[in-house]
Amino acid sequence: MTTRIERNGLQIDHMLFDFIEGQALPGTGVEADAFWSALSTLAHDFGPKNAELLKTRETIQQKIDDWHIRHRNQPHDHEAYKVFLSEIGYLLDEGDDFEIETKNTDPEIATVPGPQLVVPITNARYALNAANARWGSLYDGFYGTDAMGTPAPMGGYDKGRGARVVARARVFLDDAFPIDGGSHADARRYHVQGGALLVDDMPLAQPEKFIGYKGHPKAPDAVLLRNNGLHVELVFDRTHFIGSRDQAGLADVRLESAVSAIMDCEDSVACVDAEDKTLAYANWLGLMKGNLTDSFEKGGKTVNRALTPDPVYTAPDGKGDVTIKGRALMLVRNVGHLMTNPAILLKDGSEIFEGLMDAMITALIAKHDLDKTDGLRNSHHGSVYVVKPKMHGPDEVAFADETFTFVEQALGLPQYTVKLGIMDEERRTSVNLKQCIRAAKHRVAFINTGFLDRTGDEIHTSMEAGPFSRKDFIKRKAWIGGYENRNVDIGLECGLSGRAQIGKGMWAMPDLMAAMLEQKIEHPKSGANCAWVPSPTAATLHALHYHKVDVFAVHDKLRRGGRRAHVDMILDIPLASYRKWSKEQIAKEVENNAQGILGYVVRWINQGVGCSKVPDINDVGLMEDRATCRISAQHIANWLHHDIVSTDEVMEIMQRMARVVDGQNADDPTYTPMSPGFDTIAFKAACDLVFDGRNQPSGYTEPVLHQRRLELKAAQ
Numbered sequence: 001m002t003t004r005i006e007r008n009g010l011q012i013d014h015m016l017f018d019f020i021e022g023q024a025l026p027g028t029g030v031e032a033d034a035f036w037s038a039l040s041t042l043a044h045d046f047g048p049k050n051a052e053l054l055k056t057r058e059t060i061q062q063k064i065d066d067w068h069i070r071h072r073n074q075p076h077d078h079e080a081y082k083v084f085l086s087e088i089g090y091l092l093d094e095g096d097d098f099e100i101e102t103k104n105t106d107p108e109i110a111t112v113p114g115p116q117l118v119v120p121i122t123n124a125r126y127a128l129n130a131a132n133a134r135w136g137s138l139y140d141g142f143y144g145t146d147a148m149g150t151p152a153p154m155g156g157y158d159k160g161r162g163a164r165v166v167a168r169a170r171v172f173l174d175d176a177f178p179i180d181g182g183s184h185a186d187a188r189r190y191h192v193q194g195g196a197l198l199v200d201d202m203p204l205a206q207p208e209k210f211i212g213y214k215g216h217p218k219a220p221d222a223v224l225l226r227n228n229g230l231h232v233e234l235v236f237d238r239t240h241f242i243g244s245r246d247q248a249g250l251a252d253v254r255l256e257s258a259v260s261a262i263m264d265c266e267d268s269v270a271c272v273d274a275e276d277k278t279l280a281y282a283n284w285l286g287l288m289k290g291n292l293t294d295s296f297e298k299g300g301k302t303v304n305r306a307l308t309p310d311p312v313y314t315a316p317d318g319k320g321d322v323t324i325k326g327r328a329l330m331l332v333r334n335v336g337h338l339m340t341n342p343a344i345l346l347k348d349g350s351e352i353f354e355g356l357m358d359a360m361i362t363a364l365i366a367k368h369d370l371d372k373t374d375g376l377r378n379s380h381h382g383s384v385y386v387v388k389p390k391m392h393g394p395d396e397v398a399f400a401d402e403t404f405t406f407v408e409q410a411l412g413l414p415q416y417t418v419k420l421g422i423m424d425e426e427r428r429t430s431v432n433l434k435q436c437i438r439a440a441k442h443r444v445a446f447i448n449t450g451f452l453d454r455t456g457d458e459i460h461t462s463m464e465a466g467p468f469s470r471k472d473f474i475k476r477k478a479w480i481g482g483y484e485n486r487n488v489d490i491g492l493e494c495g496l497s498g499r500a501q502i503g504k505g506m507w508a509m510p511d512l513m514a515a516m517l518e519q520k521i522e523h524p525k526s527g528a529n530c531a532w533v534p535s536p537t538a539a540t541l542h543a544l545h546y547h548k549v550d551v552f553a554v555h556d557k558l559r560r561g562g563r564r565a566h567v568d569m570i571l572d573i574p575l576a577s578y579r580k581w582s583k584e585q586i587a588k589e590v591e592n593n594a595q596g597i598l599g600y601v602v603r604w605i606n607q608g609v610g611c612s613k614v615p616d617i618n619d620v621g622l623m624e625d626r627a628t629c630r631i632s633a634q635h636i637a638n639w640l641h642h643d644i645v646s647t648d649e650v651m652e653i654m655q656r657m658a659r660v661v662d663g664q665n666a667d668d669p670t671y672t673p674m675s676p677g678f679d680t681i682a683f684k685a686a687c688d689l690v691f692d693g694r695n696q697p698s699g700y701t702e703p704v705l706h707q708r709r710l711e712l713k714a715a716q
Contacts, residue, residue, distance in 0.1 A: 002274070004345070008040035010352075011345040013274030016281075020361070024285055028367040030411055038410035039360050043344070043352045046403060050337055050353045053396050057698060060428075061461065063088045068464035076465075082571060085431075091567070092394065094434045099495030100441045104381040105419060108329035109445050110499050112229040113529035113551040114259030115539040117328065118506070120268040120611050121280045124294040127287060128305040129536055131327045133258035135233070135308070136540030138169050139242065145513040147541055162242065169253045173234075176227040176547045178205040187248045190234065192217035195317040197225075212313030212322040224313050224322065227547050231256040231324060233311075257539040260501070260530060261328035263287065265358055266335050266389055267453075267625045268611030270604050272706045273713070274343035277354075281361055287330055288369040290376030307376050329385070330378050331421060331446070332366070334358035336390035337399070339702050342710075355388075356403065362386065363407045363418055370417070382414075385445055387421035390453070391436070392698070393428040398439040421446030421501075424487050425453035425627075426698070427461050431567050433487065437494045447496065448503030448530075449487045451480065456630035459638050460699030462573045467642040469576045470589050471635060482569030488527040489563040497529075497555040506532040508623045510613060513541055524549035527558050534613075534623045579644070586645055587653065592617050593632040594650070595657040598674070598686050600624040602661060605682040605708050606672050615664045617657075626701045629689065633701060637693030650690060658683055681712045 003014040012020075021032055067084055071077070085091035108114075119130035142165040144152045153161055173184040182202045189200055196203055197210040204210060211231065215221030223234040233254040237243040243251030265271065265280050286292025287307070294305045308326040315322050335358050340351035366384040369377060379385070388400050397420075404418040420443045422429070422436055429436050437444050458479070459468055468474060484504070491502040504523040507516045516533075520542055523531035529551045533539045558564075581589075599614040613621040622628070639645050658674040665671040674683040685708035689701055696703060 002342075007036035009044065009347040010036060010040050011349075012036075013343045015278045016274045016343050019278045019282060020364075024281065024361065024365055028364060028371070028411075030364065030367070034410070035360075035364065038406075039344075039357075042356050042360055042403070042406055042410070043346055046356055046399075046406070047346065047353050049399060050356065053337060053392075053399060054697070056395070057392055060088060060090055061698070064090070064461060065464045068462065068466075072464070072466070076573070078568070078571070082568070085571070090393075090428060090431075091571075092432050092435050095438065097493065098438060098441060100437065100444050100499060102419060102442060102444055102499055103416070104383050105445050105499060106329055106379050106381045106383065107229075108259045108325070109385065109419070109501055112259050113524060113546050114230055115257055115533045115542040115546075116501075116503060116530040117258045117261040117536070117539060118264055118268060118333070118532055119261060121263040121265055121283050121332070122269045122271065122276065122610070124283050124286070124292060125296055125305055127263055127283055128292060128294055128307065130258065130261040130263070131287060131330060132305075132308045133261065133536035133539050134256060134326060134328045135254050136257040136536055136543075138172070138253040138255050138540060138544075139165050141513070141537050141540040142168055145537060145541070146511070147513040147517055149514055157241070159245075166242070166246065166250075172544060172547070173232075173253065176232065177209055177225050179203070180205045187250075190220065190223055190236065190248060190250075192220060192223075192316065192318075197223060197316070210316055212315055214313055217314075217318060222313070224324070228550055230259075230543060230546055232547075255540050255543045256324075257543045258328045258533070258536060260331060262331045262333050262387055264333045264611075265362070266333045267627055270608040270610040270705070270709060271341075272709045273341070276608070277341060277343050277357075281365060284332060284362060285365045285368065288365050288367075288378065290369075290372075309376065327376070327378075331385035331387050332362045333387040333389060333421075334362060336388065337396060338390065338697060338700060339706065359386070359400075359403050359407050360410070363404070363413070364411055367411060367413070370413070382417065383445075384413075384418045385421065386418055387423065387446060389423045390426060390698075390700070391422065391429055392426045393432050394435040394439040397422060397429075397436045401440040401443060404443065416442045419443050419445035421448075423448055423450060423453075424483075425450045426457045427454070427570070430454065430483055430486070430570055433490045434494065437490070437496075441494075444494075444496070444500055446501040446503060447487060447491050448501070448505065448528075448532075449484050450505040450627060451475070452505070452627035452631050454483065455480075456627065456634045456699050458574065459631070459634040460694075460696075462575075463634075463638055463641060463694055465573050466575045467579060467644050468635060468638050469574055470581075470585075471593070471631070473576075474574045477572065477574035479570055479572045479574055482565035482572075484526065486563070486565040486567075486570065488558065489565065492527065492555055492559050493563070497552065497559075501530045502528055504528040504531040506623060507534060507538060507542075508628070509620065510534040510538060510623060511621050513538065517541055517544070521545040521548065524551050525554065527551065527554045581644075586639075587649075590636055590639070590645055590650060590653050591657060593636050594653050594686075594690070595660055596622070596624065596632050597629055597636075597689060598654070598657050598661045598683070599664065600629050601686040601689070601705070602665070602672075602674060602682040604705055605685050605712055606680075607670065608709065617660070619664070626705070629701045630699055633689040633693045633696075634699040636690045637699075640691070641694055647691065651687075654683075654687060654690065658686075681708050681715070684708065 213220040237251040240251035344352040
């Protein structure tokens with residue numbers, strides 16, 4: 001039995017209680033009695049409103065289901081559908097124009113476009129890697145990936161490939177930092193004279209891009225440059241195995257890479273109880289205090305990780321210091337409004353809403369950073385950045401705003417200290433995005449798009465409308481372009497440019513960097529001043545795109561052109577227009593979905609891994625989290641519901657794909673196979689997501705995954 005401590009009507013698991021009182025509270029100036037009293041008020045007074053918002057979701061969904069059922073045998077009447085959505089309060093009037101009033105955002109949020117990482121907060125090593133990914137080696141990025149068109153070589157250092165890496169990096173330097181009358185490819189000496197950087201006695205074409213240096217001005221150890229707000233460091237070392245071969249002694253080109261990083265308590269973690277939540281909160285505390293460390297074995301040696309300090313350079317004129325950020329600005333993603341957690345029970349024995357618990361505890365922990373005057377600081381502008389996922393419409397955004405106002409008062413923080421990130425991933429938010437931003441206009445610091453969750457909600461919302469297209473064809477439908485463009489357009493209309501982030505979604509193939517370099521430049525070209533990448537190396541390579549594209553110039557152009565997409569396009573349901581699929585086409589689609597679900601769920605349930613690189617049916621590693629699982633599960637559920645495929649056919653595919661997944665994990669000694677019995681908790685969880693997918697709230701995977709993970713932990 002779980003040992004619980006009672007405080008102010010709350011029954012708190014002893015692990016979480018001991019952490020809060022022993023580690024989180026000391027040093028914040030918040031007394032324990034005041035904290036527990038406030039959390040109890042938040043849980044008991046705000047909880048019922050949270051529940052009402054969830055009930056509204058169910059009521060609206062039932063009305064939409066009923067409408068589609070009544071009109072199923074008729075041609076779709078788009079105008080009648082819009083009128084209906086307005087009548088039930090789903091589609092709202094946009095209201096008057098306005099601009100956000102968010103203040104005190106850090107440059108990484110407001111004025112420095114760049115890559116953004118999302119990392120599970122429960123893994124200290126990953127969290128530290130993400131925070132330290134503010135800087136990355138361009139040489140390593142080119143050499144160790146397929147970014148130059150061929151895979152990284154096996155074995156020792158390949159001098160030929162190394163030479164190509166150096167040449168490619170020089171091309172980048174010529175593009176971003178051209179020399180007046182010369183080229184970095186021919187450079188033999190970099191030195192500082194009269195406050196200017198000279199390359200073989202030639203100045204930069206744009207001298208203001210020289211920011212500072214380390215070492216002696218006549219032969220610096222490092223030179224700091226800046227382009228489009230992003231820094232680049234040239235590292236010189238003639239004793240280095242690369243620098244010794246370089247005519248200028250250039251040993252590396254280091255890019256400012258992950259400008260910001262979301263420390264995730266939600267989609268990429270498997271947190272189902274107090275043990276899991278305490279781990280998540282403890283790592284967040286270490287990041288905010290600046291003392292998080294981790295050790296691991298690599299190549300027979302112990303490797304220690306800690307947060308990187310801020311690098312210091314000499315100003316160009318030699319008369320002062322230039323200090324820049326050594327770590328990504330850290331945001332924390334709280335859980336959405338749906339889930340509860342047994343870490344804390346209320347007076348009636350029910351579980352606390354996890355999002356309310358996250359709001360109070362992550363903000364409390366962030367006070368350790370806010371109260372610093374020196375050392376490793378996260379926000380230099382006195383802000384806490386909370387990303388809030390899976391909100392449905394402006395009422396739910398307003399509830400989040402109200403929640404954080406209460407939290408700020410309880411913790412003695414100025415109002416609007418907590419900045420809010422609104423994830424535009426549910427259709428009721430997409431069609432009402434302007435009103436959603438208005439509902440938190442004093443604290444909005446981030447909006448983004450995410451194809452996976454957004455498509456999962458699209459399928460669930462219109463489940464009764466008919467069978468959906470195959471997933472690859474859903475991406476080609478008009479609604480997705482409208483969704484992506486409208487998000488940026490409305491963000492600009494609401495004044496986010498220069499004040500907040502407008503983000504785009506994840507590159508899901510961490511091993512395919514050449515393809516990423518080719519395709520992901522479209523994100524800054526679209527007006528996104530941040531976009532998600534799956535690794536620190538990917539962040540370094542994606543940073544090249546922000547050197548090529550001036551995002552704020554894109555913003556100016558887009559504002560002059562007016563809105564490119566309207567709500568009608570978003571309400572164009574991506575149903576299958578052609579359904580004469582062969583049995584082979586149907587089976588292939590279901591196999592692809594089933595294999596992805598099983599490959600993800602088996603790790604989630606058995607190992608508590610919330611995000612990982614999972615081989616797809618073609619053995620291509622894909623970053624999988626609950627969003628990818630949601631779209632796959634809802635897609636099969638939709639085809640089952642509309643008799644595209646039968647229950648028996650799906651079960652046969654699930655079992656066959658379970659064998660495939662077992663084979664893909666055969667070398668993992670900690671792996672528990674699902675075959676041949678197909679009676680494991682993990683396999684049952686995957687089947688629940690598919691066969692009961694139509695009945696899951698908004699098509700979310702969390703209720704099933706949490707229940708089955710708790711079942712496994714109890715059995716163990």
